[in-house]
Amino acid sequence: MDQEARLVTVDHAWSGRWSGRSLLRLDAHGVVFAGSADAHDADTLAGAELPHVPGTVLAPFTDSHVHLGLIDAAQLSVGGISRVVDLGWDPAIAQGWLGRSGRDGWPEVTIAGGLITAPGGYPSRAGWAPPRASLAVGGLRASTRLRRAARVVERQHALGASIVKVALNSDVGPVLDDATLGAVVDAAHGLDLLVVAHVQGVGQAARAADAGVNRLAHTPFSERLDDDLIARLAASTTWVSTLDIHGHGLGGVAHETAVDNLSRFRAAGGRVLYGTDLGNGDLPLGVNERELRAMGRAGFGLAGLLDALAPDVAEPAGGARLPFTRVTWIADAPRASASSDERAAWLARATALTADELLAVALEEKTR
Ligand SMILES: [Zn+2]
Known part of the structure:
Protein backbone atom coordinates (compact mmCIF):
# COMPACT_ATOMS: atom_id res chain seq x y z
CA MET A 1 0.00 0.00 0.00
CA PRO A 60 -10.97 -8.63 12.89
CA PHE A 61 -11.80 -12.03 14.36
CA THR A 62 -9.78 -13.34 17.31
CA ASP A 63 -9.21 -16.94 18.39
CA SER A 64 -8.71 -16.42 22.12
CA HIS A 65 -7.18 -19.86 22.77
CA VAL A 66 -4.51 -21.26 20.44
CA HIS A 67 -1.16 -23.03 20.68
CA LEU A 68 0.99 -21.61 17.89
CA GLY A 69 3.67 -24.19 18.66
CA LEU A 70 1.37 -26.89 17.26
CA ILE A 71 0.05 -25.21 14.10
CA ASP A 72 1.14 -23.22 11.05
CA ALA A 73 0.25 -19.66 12.08
CA ALA A 74 0.57 -18.33 8.52
CA GLN A 75 -2.50 -20.41 7.53
CA LEU A 76 -4.83 -18.65 9.95
CA SER A 77 -5.58 -15.51 7.96
CA VAL A 78 -6.83 -17.53 4.99
CA GLY A 79 -9.21 -19.17 7.46
CA GLY A 80 -10.50 -15.82 8.73
CA ILE A 81 -8.51 -15.33 11.95
CA SER A 82 -6.69 -11.98 12.32
CA ARG A 83 -5.67 -12.19 15.97
CA VAL A 84 -4.76 -14.99 18.37
CA VAL A 85 -4.06 -15.42 22.05
CA ASP A 86 -1.47 -18.15 22.64
CA LEU A 87 -2.31 -19.89 25.90
CA GLY A 88 0.85 -21.75 26.65
CA TRP A 89 4.20 -22.87 25.28
CA ASP A 90 7.92 -22.74 26.03
CA PRO A 91 8.15 -19.08 27.09
CA ALA A 92 11.39 -18.37 25.21
CA ILE A 93 9.85 -19.62 21.97
CA ALA A 94 6.57 -17.78 22.58
CA GLN A 95 8.52 -14.56 23.11
CA GLY A 96 9.94 -14.95 19.61
CA TRP A 97 6.41 -15.03 18.14
CA LEU A 98 5.80 -11.47 19.31
CA GLY A 99 8.34 -10.29 16.73
CA ARG A 100 6.29 -11.90 13.94
CA SER A 101 2.96 -10.56 15.17
CA GLY A 102 1.01 -9.18 12.21
CA ARG A 103 3.92 -9.80 9.80
CA ASP A 104 4.92 -12.53 7.32
CA GLY A 105 1.25 -13.50 7.00
CA TRP A 106 1.01 -14.10 10.75
CA PRO A 107 -1.96 -12.98 12.81
CA GLU A 108 -1.48 -10.43 15.57
CA VAL A 109 -0.21 -12.42 18.54
CA THR A 110 -0.75 -12.09 22.28
CA ILE A 111 0.99 -14.62 24.55
CA ALA A 112 0.68 -16.10 28.01
CA GLY A 113 4.17 -17.63 28.06
CA GLY A 114 4.27 -20.87 30.06
CA LEU A 115 1.64 -22.54 32.23
CA ILE A 116 2.01 -22.02 35.96
CA THR A 117 1.29 -25.24 37.81
CA ALA A 118 2.15 -27.43 40.81
CA PRO A 119 5.21 -29.72 40.58
CA GLY A 120 4.10 -32.76 38.55
CA GLY A 121 0.84 -31.02 37.67
CA TYR A 122 -0.78 -30.49 34.26
CA PRO A 123 0.58 -30.14 31.61
CA SER A 124 3.96 -31.50 32.72
CA ARG A 125 2.98 -35.03 31.70
CA ALA A 126 0.74 -34.08 28.79
CA GLY A 127 1.98 -35.22 25.40
CA TRP A 128 1.36 -31.91 23.65
CA ALA A 129 3.37 -29.59 25.88
CA PRO A 130 7.15 -29.10 25.63
CA PRO A 131 8.84 -29.58 29.05
CA ARG A 132 9.59 -25.87 29.42
CA ALA A 133 5.91 -24.96 28.98
CA SER A 134 5.21 -26.12 32.55
CA LEU A 135 6.32 -23.59 35.16
CA ALA A 136 6.16 -25.54 38.41
CA VAL A 137 5.81 -23.53 41.59
CA GLY A 138 6.90 -25.72 44.51
CA GLY A 139 8.71 -25.57 47.81
CA LEU A 140 8.11 -27.19 51.18
CA ARG A 141 7.43 -23.91 52.94
CA ALA A 142 4.46 -21.73 52.05
CA SER A 143 6.62 -18.61 52.10
CA THR A 144 8.92 -20.16 49.48
CA ARG A 145 5.98 -21.02 47.23
CA LEU A 146 4.53 -17.52 47.48
CA ARG A 147 7.87 -15.95 46.61
CA ARG A 148 8.34 -18.30 43.66
CA ALA A 149 4.79 -17.64 42.44
CA ALA A 150 5.48 -13.92 42.27
CA ARG A 151 8.79 -14.48 40.51
CA VAL A 152 7.40 -16.73 37.81
CA VAL A 153 4.68 -14.18 37.04
CA GLU A 154 7.29 -11.41 36.82
CA ARG A 155 9.30 -13.51 34.37
CA GLN A 156 6.30 -14.01 32.05
CA HIS A 157 5.63 -10.28 32.19
CA ALA A 158 9.26 -9.48 31.40
CA LEU A 159 9.23 -11.61 28.26
CA GLY A 160 6.12 -9.91 26.90
CA ALA A 161 3.18 -11.92 28.20
CA SER A 162 -0.01 -9.89 28.51
CA ILE A 163 -1.96 -12.64 30.23
CA VAL A 164 -0.81 -15.21 32.78
CA LYS A 165 -2.00 -18.81 32.56
CA VAL A 166 -2.45 -21.07 35.53
CA ALA A 167 -3.34 -24.77 35.29
CA LEU A 168 -5.91 -26.11 37.77
CA ASN A 169 -6.38 -29.65 36.50
CA SER A 170 -7.06 -32.03 39.38
CA ASP A 171 -8.04 -34.84 36.97
CA VAL A 172 -4.44 -35.61 36.02
CA GLY A 173 -2.22 -34.39 38.84
CA PRO A 174 -1.61 -32.06 41.76
CA VAL A 175 -2.80 -28.45 41.62
CA LEU A 176 -1.58 -25.28 43.32
CA ASP A 177 -2.84 -24.73 46.87
CA ASP A 178 -5.11 -21.74 47.54
CA ALA A 179 -2.39 -19.50 48.95
CA THR A 180 -0.02 -20.10 46.02
CA LEU A 181 -2.84 -19.61 43.53
CA GLY A 182 -3.71 -16.36 45.31
CA ALA A 183 -0.09 -15.23 45.09
CA VAL A 184 -0.09 -15.86 41.31
CA VAL A 185 -3.26 -13.80 40.92
CA ASP A 186 -1.97 -10.97 43.14
CA ALA A 187 1.36 -10.78 41.33
CA ALA A 188 -0.35 -10.75 37.94
CA HIS A 189 -2.85 -8.08 38.91
CA GLY A 190 -0.01 -6.02 40.39
CA LEU A 191 1.51 -5.99 36.90
CA ASP A 192 -1.83 -5.31 35.16
CA LEU A 193 -1.90 -8.81 33.72
CA LEU A 194 -5.09 -10.83 33.42
CA VAL A 195 -5.11 -14.37 34.78
CA VAL A 196 -6.55 -17.18 32.67
CA ALA A 197 -7.06 -20.61 34.21
CA HIS A 198 -7.30 -24.08 32.71
CA VAL A 199 -10.01 -25.47 34.98
CA GLN A 200 -10.58 -29.22 34.99
CA GLY A 201 -11.83 -31.53 37.72
CA VAL A 202 -14.70 -31.15 40.15
CA GLY A 203 -14.42 -28.02 42.30
CA GLN A 204 -11.71 -26.27 40.30
CA ALA A 205 -14.05 -23.69 38.72
CA ALA A 206 -15.14 -22.61 42.19
CA ARG A 207 -11.51 -22.34 43.28
CA ALA A 208 -10.76 -20.12 40.28
CA ALA A 209 -13.71 -17.89 41.17
CA ASP A 210 -12.58 -17.66 44.81
CA ALA A 211 -9.03 -16.77 43.78
CA GLY A 212 -10.06 -13.88 41.53
CA VAL A 213 -9.08 -15.47 38.21
CA ASN A 214 -10.25 -13.28 35.30
CA ARG A 215 -10.76 -15.77 32.50
CA LEU A 216 -11.36 -19.48 32.01
CA ALA A 217 -9.46 -21.01 29.09
CA HIS A 218 -12.31 -23.47 28.51
CA THR A 219 -16.00 -23.54 29.21
CA PRO A 220 -16.07 -25.75 32.34
CA PHE A 221 -16.87 -29.31 31.29
CA SER A 222 -16.07 -31.52 34.31
CA GLU A 223 -19.30 -30.85 36.19
CA ARG A 224 -22.59 -29.02 35.88
CA LEU A 225 -21.94 -25.77 37.77
CA ASP A 226 -24.83 -24.70 39.99
CA ASP A 227 -26.63 -21.45 39.25
CA ASP A 228 -25.04 -19.59 42.16
CA LEU A 229 -21.54 -20.38 40.95
CA ILE A 230 -22.55 -19.53 37.38
CA ALA A 231 -23.79 -16.13 38.58
CA ARG A 232 -20.56 -15.48 40.48
CA LEU A 233 -18.45 -16.47 37.48
CA ALA A 234 -20.61 -14.37 35.14
CA ALA A 235 -19.88 -11.34 37.30
CA SER A 236 -16.14 -11.91 37.59
CA THR A 237 -14.82 -13.95 34.63
CA THR A 238 -14.94 -14.24 30.87
CA TRP A 239 -14.96 -17.71 29.32
CA VAL A 240 -13.24 -18.93 26.19
CA SER A 241 -15.76 -21.18 24.46
CA THR A 242 -13.71 -24.23 23.21
CA LEU A 243 -16.83 -26.42 22.86
CA ASP A 244 -15.47 -28.32 19.88
CA ILE A 245 -12.50 -29.89 21.71
CA HIS A 246 -14.79 -32.60 23.11
CA GLY A 247 -15.05 -35.27 20.46
CA HIS A 248 -15.19 -32.54 17.84
CA GLY A 249 -18.76 -31.60 18.49
CA LEU A 250 -20.04 -35.13 18.04
CA GLY A 251 -21.49 -35.10 21.53
CA GLY A 252 -20.34 -36.84 24.64
CA VAL A 253 -20.95 -35.97 28.26
CA ALA A 254 -18.21 -33.34 28.57
CA HIS A 255 -19.50 -31.54 25.47
CA GLU A 256 -23.12 -31.55 26.67
CA THR A 257 -22.04 -30.37 30.14
CA ALA A 258 -20.05 -27.52 28.59
CA VAL A 259 -22.93 -26.43 26.32
CA ASP A 260 -25.27 -26.41 29.32
CA ASN A 261 -22.83 -24.41 31.48
CA LEU A 262 -22.15 -21.94 28.67
CA SER A 263 -25.80 -21.42 27.93
CA ARG A 264 -26.55 -20.55 31.57
CA PHE A 265 -23.38 -18.42 31.85
CA ARG A 266 -24.49 -16.41 28.83
CA ALA A 267 -28.02 -16.07 30.18
CA ALA A 268 -26.55 -14.77 33.46
CA GLY A 269 -24.79 -12.00 31.53
CA GLY A 270 -21.38 -13.68 31.33
CA ARG A 271 -19.00 -12.51 28.63
CA VAL A 272 -17.77 -15.15 26.18
CA LEU A 273 -14.79 -15.16 23.84
CA TYR A 274 -14.58 -17.36 20.76
CA GLY A 275 -11.69 -19.77 21.15
CA THR A 276 -10.86 -23.24 19.92
CA ASP A 277 -7.71 -24.49 21.70
CA LEU A 278 -6.26 -24.69 18.19
CA GLY A 279 -3.43 -27.20 18.06
CA ASN A 280 -5.29 -29.54 20.42
CA GLY A 281 -6.37 -32.37 18.15
CA ASP A 282 -7.68 -32.15 14.64
CA LEU A 283 -9.27 -28.70 14.42
CA PRO A 284 -9.63 -26.61 11.25
CA LEU A 285 -7.11 -23.77 10.77
CA GLY A 286 -9.27 -20.69 10.91
CA VAL A 287 -12.85 -19.96 11.91
CA ASN A 288 -14.26 -23.28 13.17
CA GLU A 289 -17.81 -23.86 11.94
CA ARG A 290 -18.41 -26.65 14.49
CA GLU A 291 -17.40 -24.35 17.36
CA LEU A 292 -19.87 -21.71 16.15
CA ARG A 293 -22.61 -24.31 15.69
CA ALA A 294 -22.11 -25.52 19.26
CA MET A 295 -22.23 -21.91 20.48
CA GLY A 296 -25.49 -21.57 18.55
CA ARG A 297 -26.84 -24.50 20.56
CA ALA A 298 -25.82 -22.63 23.71
CA GLY A 299 -28.06 -19.75 22.62
CA PHE A 300 -25.74 -17.45 20.70
CA GLY A 301 -27.34 -15.52 17.83
CA LEU A 302 -25.36 -13.59 15.23
CA ALA A 303 -24.78 -10.61 17.56
CA GLY A 304 -23.48 -12.87 20.33
CA LEU A 305 -21.20 -14.76 17.95
CA LEU A 306 -19.74 -11.53 16.59
CA ASP A 307 -19.12 -10.15 20.08
CA ALA A 308 -17.27 -13.39 20.90
CA LEU A 309 -15.29 -13.37 17.64
CA ALA A 310 -14.36 -9.67 17.77
CA PRO A 311 -14.22 -8.84 21.48
CA ASP A 312 -12.08 -5.70 21.28
CA VAL A 313 -13.80 -3.53 18.73
CA ALA A 314 -15.82 -1.30 21.02
CA GLU A 315 -16.49 1.97 19.23
CA PRO A 316 -14.28 4.72 20.69
CA ALA A 317 -16.27 7.56 22.21
ZN1 LIG B 1 -4.99 -25.02 25.33
Whole structure:
Protein backbone atom coordinates (compact mmCIF):
# COMPACT_ATOMS: atom_id res chain seq x y z
CA MET A 1 0.00 0.00 0.00
CA ASP A 2 1.45 3.38 -0.97
CA GLN A 3 1.25 6.38 1.35
CA GLU A 4 -1.91 7.76 -0.18
CA ALA A 5 -5.12 6.61 1.48
CA ARG A 6 -7.72 4.96 -0.74
CA LEU A 7 -11.44 4.82 -0.14
CA VAL A 8 -13.47 1.78 -1.14
CA THR A 9 -17.11 0.90 -0.62
CA VAL A 10 -18.55 -2.36 0.66
CA ASP A 11 -22.14 -3.71 0.68
CA HIS A 12 -22.30 -4.38 4.44
CA ALA A 13 -19.97 -3.54 7.32
CA TRP A 14 -19.81 -4.54 10.98
CA SER A 15 -17.43 -3.02 13.50
CA GLY A 16 -19.37 -3.33 16.72
CA ARG A 17 -22.58 -2.43 14.90
CA TRP A 18 -23.96 -2.98 11.44
CA SER A 19 -24.13 -0.51 8.61
CA GLY A 20 -25.28 -1.05 5.04
CA ARG A 21 -23.28 0.31 2.12
CA SER A 22 -20.18 1.66 3.86
CA LEU A 23 -16.86 3.33 3.27
CA LEU A 24 -13.52 1.84 4.22
CA ARG A 25 -10.34 3.86 4.34
CA LEU A 26 -7.23 1.91 3.34
CA ASP A 27 -3.70 3.13 3.93
CA ALA A 28 -0.25 1.96 4.95
CA HIS A 29 -1.47 1.46 8.53
CA GLY A 30 -4.44 -0.73 7.72
CA VAL A 31 -8.20 -0.52 7.35
CA VAL A 32 -10.51 1.99 9.01
CA PHE A 33 -14.29 1.62 9.06
CA ALA A 34 -15.31 5.09 7.86
CA GLY A 35 -19.07 4.83 8.28
CA SER A 36 -22.13 4.52 6.09
CA ALA A 37 -21.54 5.53 2.46
CA ASP A 38 -24.96 7.22 2.42
CA ALA A 39 -23.97 9.49 5.31
CA HIS A 40 -21.19 11.05 3.25
CA ASP A 41 -22.25 13.80 0.90
CA ALA A 42 -21.32 13.98 -2.72
CA ASP A 43 -18.44 16.36 -1.98
CA THR A 44 -16.65 13.88 0.24
CA LEU A 45 -16.85 11.24 -2.41
CA ALA A 46 -16.08 13.85 -5.09
CA GLY A 47 -18.41 12.05 -7.42
CA ALA A 48 -15.72 9.45 -7.84
CA GLU A 49 -16.63 5.90 -8.61
CA LEU A 50 -14.87 4.17 -5.79
CA PRO A 51 -13.60 0.62 -6.03
CA HIS A 52 -16.19 -1.69 -4.50
CA VAL A 53 -15.73 -4.74 -2.29
CA PRO A 54 -18.64 -7.14 -2.73
CA GLY A 55 -20.17 -8.70 0.37
CA THR A 56 -19.39 -7.96 4.00
CA VAL A 57 -16.37 -6.58 5.82
CA LEU A 58 -16.22 -7.07 9.59
CA ALA A 59 -13.86 -6.16 12.42
CA PRO A 60 -10.97 -8.63 12.89
CA PHE A 61 -11.80 -12.03 14.36
CA THR A 62 -9.78 -13.34 17.31
CA ASP A 63 -9.21 -16.94 18.39
CA SER A 64 -8.71 -16.42 22.12
CA HIS A 65 -7.18 -19.86 22.77
CA VAL A 66 -4.51 -21.26 20.44
CA HIS A 67 -1.16 -23.03 20.68
CA LEU A 68 0.99 -21.61 17.89
CA GLY A 69 3.67 -24.19 18.66
CA LEU A 70 1.37 -26.89 17.26
CA ILE A 71 0.05 -25.21 14.10
CA ASP A 72 1.14 -23.22 11.05
CA ALA A 73 0.25 -19.66 12.08
CA ALA A 74 0.57 -18.33 8.52
CA GLN A 75 -2.50 -20.41 7.53
CA LEU A 76 -4.83 -18.65 9.95
CA SER A 77 -5.58 -15.51 7.96
CA VAL A 78 -6.83 -17.53 4.99
CA GLY A 79 -9.21 -19.17 7.46
CA GLY A 80 -10.50 -15.82 8.73
CA ILE A 81 -8.51 -15.33 11.95
CA SER A 82 -6.69 -11.98 12.32
CA ARG A 83 -5.67 -12.19 15.97
CA VAL A 84 -4.76 -14.99 18.37
CA VAL A 85 -4.06 -15.42 22.05
CA ASP A 86 -1.47 -18.15 22.64
CA LEU A 87 -2.31 -19.89 25.90
CA GLY A 88 0.85 -21.75 26.65
CA TRP A 89 4.20 -22.87 25.28
CA ASP A 90 7.92 -22.74 26.03
CA PRO A 91 8.15 -19.08 27.09
CA ALA A 92 11.39 -18.37 25.21
CA ILE A 93 9.85 -19.62 21.97
CA ALA A 94 6.57 -17.78 22.58
CA GLN A 95 8.52 -14.56 23.11
CA GLY A 96 9.94 -14.95 19.61
CA TRP A 97 6.41 -15.03 18.14
CA LEU A 98 5.80 -11.47 19.31
CA GLY A 99 8.34 -10.29 16.73
CA ARG A 100 6.29 -11.90 13.94
CA SER A 101 2.96 -10.56 15.17
CA GLY A 102 1.01 -9.18 12.21
CA ARG A 103 3.92 -9.80 9.80
CA ASP A 104 4.92 -12.53 7.32
CA GLY A 105 1.25 -13.50 7.00
CA TRP A 106 1.01 -14.10 10.75
CA PRO A 107 -1.96 -12.98 12.81
CA GLU A 108 -1.48 -10.43 15.57
CA VAL A 109 -0.21 -12.42 18.54
CA THR A 110 -0.75 -12.09 22.28
CA ILE A 111 0.99 -14.62 24.55
CA ALA A 112 0.68 -16.10 28.01
CA GLY A 113 4.17 -17.63 28.06
CA GLY A 114 4.27 -20.87 30.06
CA LEU A 115 1.64 -22.54 32.23
CA ILE A 116 2.01 -22.02 35.96
CA THR A 117 1.29 -25.24 37.81
CA ALA A 118 2.15 -27.43 40.81
CA PRO A 119 5.21 -29.72 40.58
CA GLY A 120 4.10 -32.76 38.55
CA GLY A 121 0.84 -31.02 37.67
CA TYR A 122 -0.78 -30.49 34.26
CA PRO A 123 0.58 -30.14 31.61
CA SER A 124 3.96 -31.50 32.72
CA ARG A 125 2.98 -35.03 31.70
CA ALA A 126 0.74 -34.08 28.79
CA GLY A 127 1.98 -35.22 25.40
CA TRP A 128 1.36 -31.91 23.65
CA ALA A 129 3.37 -29.59 25.88
CA PRO A 130 7.15 -29.10 25.63
CA PRO A 131 8.84 -29.58 29.05
CA ARG A 132 9.59 -25.87 29.42
CA ALA A 133 5.91 -24.96 28.98
CA SER A 134 5.21 -26.12 32.55
CA LEU A 135 6.32 -23.59 35.16
CA ALA A 136 6.16 -25.54 38.41
CA VAL A 137 5.81 -23.53 41.59
CA GLY A 138 6.90 -25.72 44.51
CA GLY A 139 8.71 -25.57 47.81
CA LEU A 140 8.11 -27.19 51.18
CA ARG A 141 7.43 -23.91 52.94
CA ALA A 142 4.46 -21.73 52.05
CA SER A 143 6.62 -18.61 52.10
CA THR A 144 8.92 -20.16 49.48
CA ARG A 145 5.98 -21.02 47.23
CA LEU A 146 4.53 -17.52 47.48
CA ARG A 147 7.87 -15.95 46.61
CA ARG A 148 8.34 -18.30 43.66
CA ALA A 149 4.79 -17.64 42.44
CA ALA A 150 5.48 -13.92 42.27
CA ARG A 151 8.79 -14.48 40.51
CA VAL A 152 7.40 -16.73 37.81
CA VAL A 153 4.68 -14.18 37.04
CA GLU A 154 7.29 -11.41 36.82
CA ARG A 155 9.30 -13.51 34.37
CA GLN A 156 6.30 -14.01 32.05
CA HIS A 157 5.63 -10.28 32.19
CA ALA A 158 9.26 -9.48 31.40
CA LEU A 159 9.23 -11.61 28.26
CA GLY A 160 6.12 -9.91 26.90
CA ALA A 161 3.18 -11.92 28.20
CA SER A 162 -0.01 -9.89 28.51
CA ILE A 163 -1.96 -12.64 30.23
CA VAL A 164 -0.81 -15.21 32.78
CA LYS A 165 -2.00 -18.81 32.56
CA VAL A 166 -2.45 -21.07 35.53
CA ALA A 167 -3.34 -24.77 35.29
CA LEU A 168 -5.91 -26.11 37.77
CA ASN A 169 -6.38 -29.65 36.50
CA SER A 170 -7.06 -32.03 39.38
CA ASP A 171 -8.04 -34.84 36.97
CA VAL A 172 -4.44 -35.61 36.02
CA GLY A 173 -2.22 -34.39 38.84
CA PRO A 174 -1.61 -32.06 41.76
CA VAL A 175 -2.80 -28.45 41.62
CA LEU A 176 -1.58 -25.28 43.32
CA ASP A 177 -2.84 -24.73 46.87
CA ASP A 178 -5.11 -21.74 47.54
CA ALA A 179 -2.39 -19.50 48.95
CA THR A 180 -0.02 -20.10 46.02
CA LEU A 181 -2.84 -19.61 43.53
CA GLY A 182 -3.71 -16.36 45.31
CA ALA A 183 -0.09 -15.23 45.09
CA VAL A 184 -0.09 -15.86 41.31
CA VAL A 185 -3.26 -13.80 40.92
CA ASP A 186 -1.97 -10.97 43.14
CA ALA A 187 1.36 -10.78 41.33
CA ALA A 188 -0.35 -10.75 37.94
CA HIS A 189 -2.85 -8.08 38.91
CA GLY A 190 -0.01 -6.02 40.39
CA LEU A 191 1.51 -5.99 36.90
CA ASP A 192 -1.83 -5.31 35.16
CA LEU A 193 -1.90 -8.81 33.72
CA LEU A 194 -5.09 -10.83 33.42
CA VAL A 195 -5.11 -14.37 34.78
CA VAL A 196 -6.55 -17.18 32.67
CA ALA A 197 -7.06 -20.61 34.21
CA HIS A 198 -7.30 -24.08 32.71
CA VAL A 199 -10.01 -25.47 34.98
CA GLN A 200 -10.58 -29.22 34.99
CA GLY A 201 -11.83 -31.53 37.72
CA VAL A 202 -14.70 -31.15 40.15
CA GLY A 203 -14.42 -28.02 42.30
CA GLN A 204 -11.71 -26.27 40.30
CA ALA A 205 -14.05 -23.69 38.72
CA ALA A 206 -15.14 -22.61 42.19
CA ARG A 207 -11.51 -22.34 43.28
CA ALA A 208 -10.76 -20.12 40.28
CA ALA A 209 -13.71 -17.89 41.17
CA ASP A 210 -12.58 -17.66 44.81
CA ALA A 211 -9.03 -16.77 43.78
CA GLY A 212 -10.06 -13.88 41.53
CA VAL A 213 -9.08 -15.47 38.21
CA ASN A 214 -10.25 -13.28 35.30
CA ARG A 215 -10.76 -15.77 32.50
CA LEU A 216 -11.36 -19.48 32.01
CA ALA A 217 -9.46 -21.01 29.09
CA HIS A 218 -12.31 -23.47 28.51
CA THR A 219 -16.00 -23.54 29.21
CA PRO A 220 -16.07 -25.75 32.34
CA PHE A 221 -16.87 -29.31 31.29
CA SER A 222 -16.07 -31.52 34.31
CA GLU A 223 -19.30 -30.85 36.19
CA ARG A 224 -22.59 -29.02 35.88
CA LEU A 225 -21.94 -25.77 37.77
CA ASP A 226 -24.83 -24.70 39.99
CA ASP A 227 -26.63 -21.45 39.25
CA ASP A 228 -25.04 -19.59 42.16
CA LEU A 229 -21.54 -20.38 40.95
CA ILE A 230 -22.55 -19.53 37.38
CA ALA A 231 -23.79 -16.13 38.58
CA ARG A 232 -20.56 -15.48 40.48
CA LEU A 233 -18.45 -16.47 37.48
CA ALA A 234 -20.61 -14.37 35.14
CA ALA A 235 -19.88 -11.34 37.30
CA SER A 236 -16.14 -11.91 37.59
CA THR A 237 -14.82 -13.95 34.63
CA THR A 238 -14.94 -14.24 30.87
CA TRP A 239 -14.96 -17.71 29.32
CA VAL A 240 -13.24 -18.93 26.19
CA SER A 241 -15.76 -21.18 24.46
CA THR A 242 -13.71 -24.23 23.21
CA LEU A 243 -16.83 -26.42 22.86
CA ASP A 244 -15.47 -28.32 19.88
CA ILE A 245 -12.50 -29.89 21.71
CA HIS A 246 -14.79 -32.60 23.11
CA GLY A 247 -15.05 -35.27 20.46
CA HIS A 248 -15.19 -32.54 17.84
CA GLY A 249 -18.76 -31.60 18.49
CA LEU A 250 -20.04 -35.13 18.04
CA GLY A 251 -21.49 -35.10 21.53
CA GLY A 252 -20.34 -36.84 24.64
CA VAL A 253 -20.95 -35.97 28.26
CA ALA A 254 -18.21 -33.34 28.57
CA HIS A 255 -19.50 -31.54 25.47
CA GLU A 256 -23.12 -31.55 26.67
CA THR A 257 -22.04 -30.37 30.14
CA ALA A 258 -20.05 -27.52 28.59
CA VAL A 259 -22.93 -26.43 26.32
CA ASP A 260 -25.27 -26.41 29.32
CA ASN A 261 -22.83 -24.41 31.48
CA LEU A 262 -22.15 -21.94 28.67
CA SER A 263 -25.80 -21.42 27.93
CA ARG A 264 -26.55 -20.55 31.57
CA PHE A 265 -23.38 -18.42 31.85
CA ARG A 266 -24.49 -16.41 28.83
CA ALA A 267 -28.02 -16.07 30.18
CA ALA A 268 -26.55 -14.77 33.46
CA GLY A 269 -24.79 -12.00 31.53
CA GLY A 270 -21.38 -13.68 31.33
CA ARG A 271 -19.00 -12.51 28.63
CA VAL A 272 -17.77 -15.15 26.18
CA LEU A 273 -14.79 -15.16 23.84
CA TYR A 274 -14.58 -17.36 20.76
CA GLY A 275 -11.69 -19.77 21.15
CA THR A 276 -10.86 -23.24 19.92
CA ASP A 277 -7.71 -24.49 21.70
CA LEU A 278 -6.26 -24.69 18.19
CA GLY A 279 -3.43 -27.20 18.06
CA ASN A 280 -5.29 -29.54 20.42
CA GLY A 281 -6.37 -32.37 18.15
CA ASP A 282 -7.68 -32.15 14.64
CA LEU A 283 -9.27 -28.70 14.42
CA PRO A 284 -9.63 -26.61 11.25
CA LEU A 285 -7.11 -23.77 10.77
CA GLY A 286 -9.27 -20.69 10.91
CA VAL A 287 -12.85 -19.96 11.91
CA ASN A 288 -14.26 -23.28 13.17
CA GLU A 289 -17.81 -23.86 11.94
CA ARG A 290 -18.41 -26.65 14.49
CA GLU A 291 -17.40 -24.35 17.36
CA LEU A 292 -19.87 -21.71 16.15
CA ARG A 293 -22.61 -24.31 15.69
CA ALA A 294 -22.11 -25.52 19.26
CA MET A 295 -22.23 -21.91 20.48
CA GLY A 296 -25.49 -21.57 18.55
CA ARG A 297 -26.84 -24.50 20.56
CA ALA A 298 -25.82 -22.63 23.71
CA GLY A 299 -28.06 -19.75 22.62
CA PHE A 300 -25.74 -17.45 20.70
CA GLY A 301 -27.34 -15.52 17.83
CA LEU A 302 -25.36 -13.59 15.23
CA ALA A 303 -24.78 -10.61 17.56
CA GLY A 304 -23.48 -12.87 20.33
CA LEU A 305 -21.20 -14.76 17.95
CA LEU A 306 -19.74 -11.53 16.59
CA ASP A 307 -19.12 -10.15 20.08
CA ALA A 308 -17.27 -13.39 20.90
CA LEU A 309 -15.29 -13.37 17.64
CA ALA A 310 -14.36 -9.67 17.77
CA PRO A 311 -14.22 -8.84 21.48
CA ASP A 312 -12.08 -5.70 21.28
CA VAL A 313 -13.80 -3.53 18.73
CA ALA A 314 -15.82 -1.30 21.02
CA GLU A 315 -16.49 1.97 19.23
CA PRO A 316 -14.28 4.72 20.69
CA ALA A 317 -16.27 7.56 22.21
CA GLY A 318 -15.64 10.37 19.76
CA GLY A 319 -11.96 9.45 19.37
CA ALA A 320 -10.24 8.67 16.10
CA ARG A 321 -10.67 5.08 15.01
CA LEU A 322 -7.45 3.10 14.86
CA PRO A 323 -6.75 1.15 11.69
CA PHE A 324 -6.95 -2.63 11.79
CA THR A 325 -3.98 -4.57 10.36
CA ARG A 326 -6.46 -7.11 9.02
CA VAL A 327 -10.23 -7.18 8.73
CA THR A 328 -12.65 -10.00 8.05
CA TRP A 329 -14.16 -10.43 4.59
CA ILE A 330 -17.09 -12.66 3.65
CA ALA A 331 -18.01 -12.56 -0.03
CA ASP A 332 -21.75 -12.24 0.46
CA ALA A 333 -24.31 -10.73 2.82
CA PRO A 334 -25.68 -12.24 6.05
CA ARG A 335 -29.24 -13.53 5.66
CA ALA A 336 -31.68 -12.35 8.29
CA SER A 337 -33.66 -15.58 7.94
CA ALA A 338 -30.64 -17.86 8.36
CA SER A 339 -30.83 -20.71 10.84
CA SER A 340 -28.25 -20.99 13.59
CA ASP A 341 -26.26 -23.58 11.63
CA GLU A 342 -26.45 -21.48 8.45
CA ARG A 343 -25.06 -18.50 10.35
CA ALA A 344 -22.14 -20.63 11.55
CA ALA A 345 -21.48 -21.77 7.99
CA TRP A 346 -21.58 -18.17 6.75
CA LEU A 347 -19.09 -16.95 9.36
CA ALA A 348 -16.79 -19.90 8.65
CA ARG A 349 -16.41 -18.67 5.05
CA ALA A 350 -14.46 -15.67 6.38
CA THR A 351 -10.96 -14.73 5.31
CA ALA A 352 -8.76 -12.11 6.99
CA LEU A 353 -7.39 -9.47 4.60
CA THR A 354 -4.89 -6.62 4.85
CA ALA A 355 -5.60 -3.21 3.28
CA ASP A 356 -3.63 -4.27 0.19
CA GLU A 357 -5.52 -7.52 -0.15
CA LEU A 358 -8.87 -5.80 0.29
CA LEU A 359 -7.99 -3.26 -2.39
CA ALA A 360 -7.02 -6.11 -4.71
CA VAL A 361 -10.46 -7.67 -4.20
CA ALA A 362 -12.12 -4.34 -5.05
CA LEU A 363 -9.99 -3.75 -8.16
CA GLU A 364 -10.57 -7.28 -9.37
CA GLU A 365 -14.30 -6.68 -9.03
CA LYS A 366 -13.97 -3.50 -11.14
CA THR A 367 -12.36 -5.26 -14.08
CA ARG A 368 -14.81 -8.13 -13.98
ZN1 LIG B 1 -4.99 -25.02 25.33
